[in-house]
Structures are given as C-alpha cells and as structure tokens.
Amino acid sequence: EVQLVESGGGLVQPGGSLRLSCAASGFTFSSYEMNWVRQAPGKGLEWVSYISSSGSTIYYADSVKGRFTISRDNAKNSLYLQMNSLRAEDTAVYYCARKAQGGFETAWDYWGQGTLVTVSS
Amino acid sequence: QSVLTQPPSVSGAPGQRVTISCTGSSSNIGAGYDVHWYQQLPGTAPKLLIYGNSNRPSGVPDRFSGSKSGTSASLAITGLQAEDEADYYCQSYDSSRVVFGGGTKLTVL
Numbered sequence: 001e002v003q004l005v006e007s008g009g010g011l012v013q014p015g016g017s018l019r020l021s022c023a024a025s026g027f028t029f030s031s032y033e034m035n036w037v038r039q040a041p042g043k044g045l046e047w048v049s050y051i052s053s054s055g056s057t058i059y060y061a062d063s064v065k066g067r068f069t070i071s072r073d074n075a076k077n078s079l080y081l082q083m084n085s086l087r088a089e090d091t092a093v094y095y096c097a098r099k100a101q102g103g104f105e106t107a108w109d110y111w112g113q114g115t116l117v118t119v120s121s
Numbered sequence: 122q123s124v125l126t127q128p129p130s131v132s133g134a135p136g137q138r139v140t141i142s143c144t145g146s147s148s149n150i151g152a153g154y155d156v157h158w159y160q161q162l163p164g165t166a167p168k169l170l171i172y173g174n175s176n177r178p179s180g181v182p183d184r185f186s187g188s189k190s191g192t193s194a195s196l197a198i199t200g201l202q203a204e205d206e207a208d209y210y211c212q213s214y215d216s217s218r219v220v221f222g223g224g225t226k227l228t229v230l
Contacts, residue, residue, distance in 0.1 A: 035219070044123065044210065044221060044222070044223045044224040045159075045167065045210055045212075045221045045224070046221070047218070047219045047220070047221065050219070059218070061218075095166055095167070097167075100172070104214075104217075105154055105155040105173075105213075105214055106155075106172070106173075107155075107157035107169050107172035107173070107212070108157070108159075108169065108212075109169050109172070109178065110169075111166040111167050111168065112166060113165075113166050114166055
C-alpha cells in the first residue's frame, strides 16, 4: 500500500525556519517525481515545489523561491522541504504528493495527510 | 487569482447531475495540457478523481466523469450522493508549471 506521511510542522515565529519531511513507503520511491503543495486555512491548493526522481531537476513557485529548498534521500525513501525566512503568509497545511509515472503532464496520484505550519509571533 | 477559473460553489439534490467547469486559456488547457481533477472531503487530503481529462483511477465510481474542450474542462457527477459533498479542484499546466483552479465547493442539498 502506497503511503506518504508528512512530519515536521508546527508553530514558528516570522523569520524562523522549519524542515518538513515526507516518509514514503509501499512503492519504489527513487522512481517517482515528487511535489510539495500547500493549502492556507480556508483557501485552495498552491503548488510549492517539484523534484525529479533523481533530484537533479528542481522547480519552485515564485512565492517561495530563494527561501525554500526541496531535497530527497532515495536511500531513506524520504522527501524534505527546508523552509527559511518564514512569513505569516506561509501558514498552511503542507502536503507531499507523488506524481504518477508516464510523462510530463501526469496527475498526482497519492497525497500525504498533510502537516500544519503556523507562522506567528 | 487562480490561473484556472472554477465556480466557487455548486449544489444539487441527491440523485441529480451537477457539473463543475474549469476555464483556462491558450497557455494552459488550450495549449493541449491534460486536466486532472481532485476531490477533497472535509478535513482530509485531496484525492485523485479524474486524470488525463477523462480517466478514472481504480475505485472511483463511474458517476464521476471528465471532459475537455478548447480552453475548458468539466467534471460531471451524476446520481449525486451525500458523500459527494466536498471541494473539487482542477489541475493543469501553464508554461510548464503546474496550476490549480481555485476550487469548487459542492453542496448536496
């Protein structure tokens, strides 16, 4: 059974840092591209970052570029999101999502349960 | 302001048919990118509902169907059930970046 389990969320002050993790199981993690997406309270989905299966290709949304860093450890079946210089507007539930194999436009077929990040003083 | 436009809300009575539109432009849906749909039940993570414009993953009832034409896509739900009450999001690509619709809240009356 495919499982994605996020952790690392919590309350952090503006300007602070947090590292999110996503533990994958039930599939060959190293073969799949992964994404982070977030959802502010009462709002819609916002893509945050993408990483290729090998980690060699990375993209960020403009809203987090220069502050967030995505990475993965295929040996540990884990995806990470290092978040620095956090702002109030980064407050959201953060989900990791697996991108289905088969090409550029494939859907995100499995999602984690999410971890809440609250940026507040 | 989302790149893909969805109605904020739709509603229908049990057993009825409802549709949710997802309107884009020539740089996303109109450029030929596939559209995917996700269902988010209250308090849960999104779940893939329709992929590649009109395909259902295993386990998704055939009451759910998707279509795409020109710069728009649609999600149709027939035989509406109380358990369908949720938020629905469309997803596509725009200039090689993933984009979402703003979401549509479906209320079953």
